[in-house]
Amino acid sequence: MDSTPTGKGKGTDETAIGAILAELNQQQREAVLHGSEPLLIVAGAGTGKTATLAHRVAYKIATGTDPGRILLLTFTRRAASEMLRRVDGILRRLEAESRRTDTATTPASGRVWGGTFHAVGTRLLRLHGRSIGLEPSFTILDRGDAEDLLGVLRTELGLAKSDRRFPLKGTCMDIYSRCVNAREPVDQTVEADFPWCKDDIDDLRRLFAAYVDHKADHNVLDYDDLLLFWHGLLTDAAAARSIRSRFDCVLVDEYQDTNRLQAEILQMLCPGGIRLTAVGDDAQAIYSFRAATVRNILDFPQQFPETRVVTLEQNYRSTQPILDTTNGVISEAAERHAKNLWSQRPDGARPQLVTCDDEDEQTEFVIHQVLEHRESGLALRRQAVLFRASHHSLTLELELARRNIPFRKYGGLRFVETAHVKDLMAFLRLAENPRDLMAGTRLLMLLPGVGPKKARGLMDRLTGNTGRGT
Structure with a gap:
């Protein structure tokens, strides 16, 4: 692959582009400069994934791609905003390097199609929904409202008055959502993931049919429908041509956390993987409980045979002892994209695995470590305790308050x-x-x-x- 910048966008020159790319390492530059063939960037934790993706978007814009023809799909809205903010910063620096700072410009990233799968799906359905019989004035049920609707229908169908326990509305929503996103029939989903509901399969089918009919009658969609109807758009020949013609470049972040439905959407949006860039790390796949499948990133080179795989291995976040432990754990995976994380920070303590008998002992250990670090000169504000879920911090919060140890909690109800x-x-x-x-x-x-x-x-x-x- 040609590793030198080619092409010339408005307001930039090759010298300026080269100066911006010089701050990247070799693997990052290869990813940024890759052409239109399918690209998989396997980005280990802390290896500058966001910087690489932002530079690729900025490079596309700087070398002539219309920002309005770039689609950037991220896992959260915040990630999309951060990515586009970085793109703007890179483009402003390109202008400065080109000595064109006297020209006022509107941030080009404002025209990029950036957002989550659901947000982009909503936008496309507003534009093209009529081609599959969907009125663009549809409203969207959030998760809570969708569960409530299933609860109402569950009662109307007499399922709540059954002489045996029937799944509650939240469980029904989980089953329905997994069927949609994993592209599985109800019986397969129930048998694999909800076996305690296997006696209710026929009634679940009735409930889901009523749920689908109600949404259609009232012109409402739930979050899963935003993907399902986008998929439907791409199965309509005319709509698919129109949507594909909108984009010259499609980039997907956190690809290891995509589900089967999202992967099918991308396959139809970018036949053969042309113009598609996927970024992710199979070692960080944690959303299987939401129907995400690590198979999407593992099988990407087989799904798109012309794929170029670029692996980012230089870590900018951790010390080498932490990475040695990480590499040892990752190496035990039965199937993976090979990578060996390394850092230019060789010093640091080795990670410890501490086993406690109960939550109280765990709290006591954490507080002892915090105070010990404080006595050794590490200020409280430079110490952090991480939790998997916000409510797990309750015992520690109470004990910190009792001991008059100041703290600030981040997170909670959205x-x-x-x-x-x-x-x-x-x-x-x-x-x-x-x-x-x-x-x-x-x-x-x-x-x-x-x-x-x-x-x-x-x-x-x-x-x-x-x-x-x-």
């Missing part, structure tokens, strides 16, 4: 999940789509004396009147 925000969003959704049952029910139940049954009756009257155009 803003959009708080009750008052969900109430506001329900109001806005109902204003846009008067047939949105769950939004209307939520709002009506805020009124004194209105319960689920009365709210449902009022919404049925409202949707009936709306259907007659009054």
Whole structure:
């Protein structure tokens, strides 16, 4: 592959591009300069994955690719924003290197199609949904509302009054979502992941059929539908041509956390993998409980035979003793993309695995270590305790407070999940789509004396009147 920058975008020159690329290591530059053939960047933890992807986007723009024809898919909205912020920074530095700082420009990344699969799917469905019979005015059920709808239908079908235990609405939603994202039939999903529900397979099918019909009747989609209907768009020949023609470059972050449905979308969006860049690390695949499959990244070179694999191994975050431990653990994987992480920071303590009998002993050990480090000169503000989930910190928080050890906790209930925000969003959704049952029910139940049954009756009257155009 040619490893020198070629092409010339507006407002940049090859010298400026070369100066920006000089700060990358050899593997990162190879990834940035790769052409249009399918590219898999296997990026070990701390190896500058975000910098590499941002430089690739910036390089595409600097060498002439229209930013509005670049699609950047990330795992979270925050990741997309951070990536595009970095792209803007790189492009501004390119202008400075080209001595063109006297020209005011609008950030080019603002025109990049950047966001999560669900956000991009929503945007495409608004534009092309009519080609598969979907009205662009659809509203979206969040996870809580989708569960509530399944709960309502579960009651209407008499499943809640069964003489045996039937899965609760949250479990039903988990099963439905996994069926959609893993592309599995109900019986296969239940037998593999929810075996305690195997006697309810027929009733689950009835429930899911009613759920799908209700969404279609009321012009609402849930999060899984955003992917499923995007997939449907790409199976329509005319819509698929229109969507493919929008993009000259498709980049996907955290590819190890994609599910089968998302992989199929990418295969149809980029036939043969042409113009597709996937970035990820099979050793960091942690979302199988959400139907993500590590097979997507492991099988990428087989799915796209012309794939170039670039492995990022230089770690900028950790010391070598930590990486030696990491490499030892990763090497035990039965199947993997080979990599050996290394660092220019040779010194540092080896990681320790400490086993405690219970949570109280664990808390005591952590506090002892914190105070010991403090006495040795390491300030409290430079120490951190990490938890898998926010609620796991409760015991430690209480003990730190009892011992008068100051601390700051990061994390907790997300803003959009708080009750008052969900109430506001329900109001806005109902204003846009008067047939949105769950939004209307939520709002009506805020009124004194209105319960689920009365709210449902009022919404049925409202949707009936709306259907007659009054």
